[in-house]
Amino acid sequence: MEFELxxxxxxxxxxxxxxxxxxxxxxxxxxxxxxxxxxxxxVLMDGVDFVLSEIPPEKAGRKxxxxxxxxxxxxxxxxxACLVGMVLPRKGGERIAEKxxxxxxxxxxxxxxxxxxxxxxxxxxxxxxxVTAIGTPPPFGGIRRRGxxxxxxxxxxxxxxxxSLGKHLDFEPRVWEAIYLYRAYEIHAGIDVSDGLAAxxxxxxVESQCGAVIRAEKVxxxxxxxxxxxASRKGGKALDRALHDGEDFELILAVPxxxxxxMLQDQPLSxxxxxxGEFVAEKGLWLQTGEKRTVLEPKGFxxxxx
Amino acid sequence: MEFELxxxxxxxxxxxxxxxxxxxxxxxxxxxxxxxxxxxxxVLMDGVDFVLSEIPPEKAGRKxxxxxxxxxxxxxxxxxACLVGMVLPRKGGERIAEKxxxxxxxxxxxxxxxxxxxxxxxxxxxxxxxVTAIGTPPPFGGIRRRGxxxxxxxxxxxxxxxxSLGKHLDFEPRVWEAIYLYRAYEIHAGIDVSDGLAAxxxxxxVESQCGAVIRAEKVxxxxxxxxxxxASRKGGKALDRALHDGEDFELILAVPxxxxxxMLQDQPLSxxxxxxGEFVAEKGLWLQTGEKRTVLEPKGFxxxxx
Numbered sequence: 001m002e003f004e005l006x007x008x009x010x011x012x013x014x015x016x017x018x019x020x021x022x023x024x025x026x027x028x029x030x031x032x033x034x035x036x037x038x039x040x041x042x043v044l045m046d047g048v049d050f051v052l053s054e055i056p057p058e059k060a061g062r063k064x065x066x067x068x069x070x071x072x073x074x075x076x077x078x079x080x081a082c083l084v085g086m087v088l089p090r091k092g093g094e095r096i097a098e099k100x101x102x103x104x105x106x107x108x109x110x111x112x113x114x115x116x117x118x119x120x121x122x123x124x125x126x127x128x129x130x131v132t133a134i135g136t137p138p139p140f141g142g143i144r145r146r147g148x149x150x151x152x153x154x155x156x157x158x159x160x161x162x163x164s165l166g167k168h169l170d171f172e173p174r175v176w177e178a179i180y181l182y183r184a185y186e187i188h189a190g191i192d193v194s195d196g197l198a199a200x201x202x203x204x205x206v207e208s209q210c211g212a213v214i215r216a217e218k219v220x221x222x223x224x225x226x227x228x229x230x231a232s233r234k235g236g237k238a239l240d241r242a243l244h245d246g247e248d249f250e251l252i253l254a255v256p257x258x259x260x261x262x263m264l265q266d267q268p269l270s271x272x273x274x275x276x277g278e279f280v281a282e283k284g285l286w287l288q289t290g291e292k293r294t295v296l297e298p299k300g301f302x303x304x305x306x
Numbered sequence: 307m308e309f310e311l312x313x314x315x316x317x318x319x320x321x322x323x324x325x326x327x328x329x330x331x332x333x334x335x336x337x338x339x340x341x342x343x344x345x346x347x348x349v350l351m352d353g354v355d356f357v358l359s360e361i362p363p364e365k366a367g368r369k370x371x372x373x374x375x376x377x378x379x380x381x382x383x384x385x386x387a388c389l390v391g392m393v394l395p396r397k398g399g400e401r402i403a404e405k406x407x408x409x410x411x412x413x414x415x416x417x418x419x420x421x422x423x424x425x426x427x428x429x430x431x432x433x434x435x436x437v438t439a440i441g442t443p444p445p446f447g448g449i450r451r452r453g454x455x456x457x458x459x460x461x462x463x464x465x466x467x468x469x470s471l472g473k474h475l476d477f478e479p480r481v482w483e484a485i486y487l488y489r490a491y492e493i494h495a496g497i498d499v500s501d502g503l504a505a506x507x508x509x510x511x512v513e514s515q516c517g518a519v520i521r522a523e524k525v526x527x528x529x530x531x532x533x534x535x536x537a538s539r540k541g542g543k544a545l546d547r548a549l550h551d552g553e554d555f556e557l558i559l560a561v562p563x564x565x566x567x568x569m570l571q572d573q574p575l576s577x578x579x580x581x582x583g584e585f586v587a588e589k590g591l592w593l594q595t596g597e598k599r600t601v602l603e604p605k606g607f608x609x610x611x612x
Contacts, residue, residue, distance in 0.1 A: 030342055030343045030344070030345060036336055037336045037343045037440070038336070039336060039345070039387075039389060039422060039423070039438065039440060040389070040423060041347075041389040041390075041391045041423065041424060041425050041436065041438050042391070042425045043391040043392070043393055043425050043427055043434070043436055045393055045427065045429050045431070045434075047429065047430075048427065048429050081345075083345060083346070083347040083438060084347075085347045085348070085349040085391075085436050086349070087349055087351055087434060088611070090611055091611070092611075093611045094611045116345060117345070117346060117347065118347060119347050119348045119349050121349055121351065121354065122611055123351050123353065123354050124353075125351070125353075125431050125432060126431060128349070128351075128393060128434050128436075130347065130349050130391050130434075130436035132345065132347050132389060132438040134343070134345060305394070305396055305397070305398075305399045305400045305428055
């Protein structure tokens with residue numbers, strides 16, 4: 001333990017009421033107001049989730065927290081606190097740590113998330129960041145992957161594809177959006193998009209034991225996906241990017257038809273809500289282009305091992 | 307995400323009532339019975355905290371959870387759940403992951419800890435394990451580093467030094483011991499020994515704003531420390547090992563004198579309790595050998611950066 005570094009972290013860490021005991025002891029005590037705690041962890045690595053030599057370290061820190069907040073958003077949970085585990089390169093690690101922490105604190109402040117503790121280490125390898133986020137669920141338990149019903153519409157926030165051009169570092173986790181939508185509308189199931197629109201929709205299908213049809217012409221394609229598709233000089237690729245690129249950190253929601261209509265008329269968010277298709281009884285995932293329906297392989301799945 | 311791997315993890319994971327929603331969704335929901343949640347994280351790296359080529363991967367997994375349980379023990383908290391973050395070598399990572407998880411589940415079962423979720427990744431680097439443990443504090447808040455008072459005795463569990471010979475992988479976190487002692491005796495402060503007996507005692511001193519004197523002849527020296535000292539053929543080293551080696555994962559407690567007397571007479575644990583000195587008003591840390599008092603430098607501090 002580098003005591004001075006941790007002490008500096010502590011001094012710079014805002015205090016929130018829910019963190020009864022924060023950085024500087026053996027563990028953190030959280031007051032979750034008698035509610036269930038919602039906890040999630042993500043581990044990000046230099047060279048995989050970001051390239052440290054190409055970005056300010058603040059962005060790596062911000063992303064490490066943001067992906068966790070996106071996980072909480074996918075449950076409509078309210079983020080409360082986080083723990084920050086760092087494995088720092090021995091050379092230059094201290095400077096990196098400070099900047100990473102800046103990035104974490106900046107986003108934490110936006111969402112009133114207390115940094116409740118962590119673990120700081122160094123080694124001869126690349127930067128690894130492990131953030132654990134803790135939140136509280138909304139009344140009635142929040143949004144899960146299970147619960148989509150045949151007939152439900154597939155409603156998404158924002159646009160998809162080309163996240164590697166920048167959004168994967170700068171995205172705004174849909175925390176307030178999810179909490180608002182869950183409060184105002186009936187939502188049967190949901191997930192955030194990290195693996196890809198198709199792949200993460202497939203996660204809902206597995207848990208909900210149903211199928212889905214995506215309408216090709218309805219998928220909101222980002223400018224970044226269009227730019228990348230144009231750069232590669234191949235037609236029709238922008239849609240593929242929107243379906244498979246991943247790291248959009250938008251929400252996919254299963255919403256009953258009448259609620260969807262109300263939601264789309266209201267458009268209550270600053271980010272657009274789009275109906276991109278429907279859940280169906282038959283298991284499987286299809287892409288419908290005009291009248292033609294083809295099987296959609298969720299390519300977003302990353303195979304971990306050689 | 308390697309869906310099959312996670313699915314296998316899920317199938318092998320015992321279900322406990324406190325994990326309302328476990329592996330397989332975006333985050334875990336914990337029922338902490340209306341109590342405060344206690345959370346802690348530790349990140350362990352191949353080549354630093356264990357050498358994967360020299361041990362069964364199960365031991366790395368066991369250690370990754372055990373160090374977190376030791377942190378909870380240092381608060382007298384009851385462990386309830388954990389999240390497991392893994393960064394696996396791309397080559398052979400799947401086999402390693404299974405064995406690591408075996409080690410985690412084995413220890414988790416002993417302490418009825420639910421694995422509530424996690425994050426599984428791979429890369430071309432070495433194994434990194436990030437475990438987050440969540441528990442509940444005992445009534446009246448539990449043990450902290452702050453609170454030691456001049457006159458309090460320094461009471462320790464077990465023996466110290468030479469942990470690298472094996473104990474650092476096989477140690478039993480002092481979970482039940484801490485909960486029992488906190489219930490049965492007045493304890494002012496405490497910590498678990500990861501950095502070293504002297505270094506971790508120094509953490510209590512910083513937080514409690516006081517000093518301490520360790521009586522050299524009272525320090526319980528482990529057989530491993532004696533063996534290592536003998537092997538190095540230098541006299542007097544076994545005590546140094548006990549003071550500075552670290553990773554003993556025993557408890558250091560600040561206990562009022564009358565309570566200490568009662569505690570040592572009772573010897574209520576299966577592991578010995580020893581009074582190794584006293585807290586004093588003057589800030590500093592000393593080693594007393596007979597009548598001679600020398601300043602004790604807490605060498606256990608590891609400097610993180612080159």
